Amino acid sequence: MGGIYSSERMAGVFSYESSEIDWCEDNYKHSEHVVEYFNTISSFVFFIISPIMLYLLHPYAKERNLAIHIVWIMMIFVGLFSAYFHMTLSFVGQMLDELSILWVLAMGYSIWFPRKLFPSFIKDRSTFSRLVLVIAIITTLSSFVKPTANAYALNCFGLHLLYTLAVEMRCCTDQKVLRLAKLSVALWVLAISCWISDRFGCSFWQRLNFCYLHGIWHILIVIAVAYGSTLIAYLDANYEIPYSLPGLQYWPCDKWAVGLPHIVLKGTTKTQKRC
Numbered sequence: 626m627g628g629i630y631s632s633e634r635m636a637g638v639f640s641y642e643s644s645e646i647d648w649c650e651d652n653y654k655h656s657e658h659v660v661e662y663f664n665t666i667s668s669f670v671f672f673i674i675s676p677i678m679l680y681l682l683h684p685y686a687k688e689r690n691l692a693i694h695i696v697w698i699m700m701i702f703v704g705l706f707s708a709y710f711h712m713t714l715s716f717v718g719q720m721l722d723e724l725s726i727l728w729v730l731a732m733g734y735s736i737w738f739p740r741k742l743f744p745s746f747i748k749d750r751s752t753f754s755r756l757v758l759v760i761a762i763i764t765t766l767s768s769f770v771k772p773t774a775n776a777y778a779l780n781c782f783g784l785h786l787l788y789t790l791a792v793e794m795r796c797c798t799d800q801k802v803l804r805l806a807k808l809s810v811a812l813w814v815l816a817i818s819c820w821i822s823d824r825f826g827c828s829f830w831q832r833l834n835f836c837y838l839h840g841i842w843h844i845l846i847v848i849a850v851a852y853g854s855t856l857i858a859y860l861d862a863n864y865e866i867p868y869s870l871p872g873l874q875y876w877p878c879d880k881w882a883v884g885l886p887h888i889v890l891k892g893t894t895k896t897q898k899r900c
């Protein structure tokens with residue numbers, strides 16, 4: 626009996642609407658197989674931006690460390706799990722969606738957190754990465770017992786990252802960098818506002834017949850990550866590979882007011898050897 630019960634429960638976590646969360650968008654409005662249509666479709670923006678960012682950041686990653694690519698490869702998985710979650714609203718979908726975000730943040734953290742800000746008991750980056758890995762594993766395991774554990778860890782990682790950036794920016798005078806920092810924060814605030822508004826102001830948006838804010842959050846947060854991670858990567862390049870003379874540029878055209886930011890390396894390895 627116990628076996629049947631547990632296998633039913635196992636199947637239950639995969640079933641449609643087994644998650645306790647239901648976003649503002651009307652369920653099954655456009656398809657009988659897709660619970661939240663626009664929220665699912667908007668997750669595809671991850672599949673567009675991630676490969677472009679992988680391509681744009683390749684020269685920097687090649688010079689610094691190819692492991693940097695993990696961040697945008699994992700972002701493809703975030704998009705995949707997000708689409709699966711909104712398509713089914715299943716418990717497994719929710720866990721995969723939330724945990725993949727935690728792992729992207731953990732990866733970014735262990736790759737980019739400035740060495741000079743490591744706690745005194747940590748000597749090098751590999752020790753720091755192992756510590757972040759242990760925290761991410763503990764959070765992953767505990768979120769199966771208590772799903773809110775992940776949200777707390779996400780907020781701690783996120784807020785610490787924001788604080789570190791604010792400290793870094795205080796002594797920065799480069800206008801291009803400051804503009805990128807302001808844009809990153811503005812996009813992030815806008816994205817979070819959409820998320821909160823969809824979660825807690827749904828009845829208001831339903832009256833306006835506009836229940837797409839969670840989908841808009843998906844689009845804004847990918848762009849915010851592209852801006853924010855490039856800013857962090859640029860600061861990192863100045864510390865770790867200064868000989869390569871890193872610069873900031875926008876794709877597809879640097880002169881346009883909008884575009885995807887990336888790092889160009891004006892110096893070559895030869896410059897390093899000469900020095």
Ligand SMILES: [Zn+2]
Nearest residue numbers: 664707839843
């Ligand atoms: Zn979502």
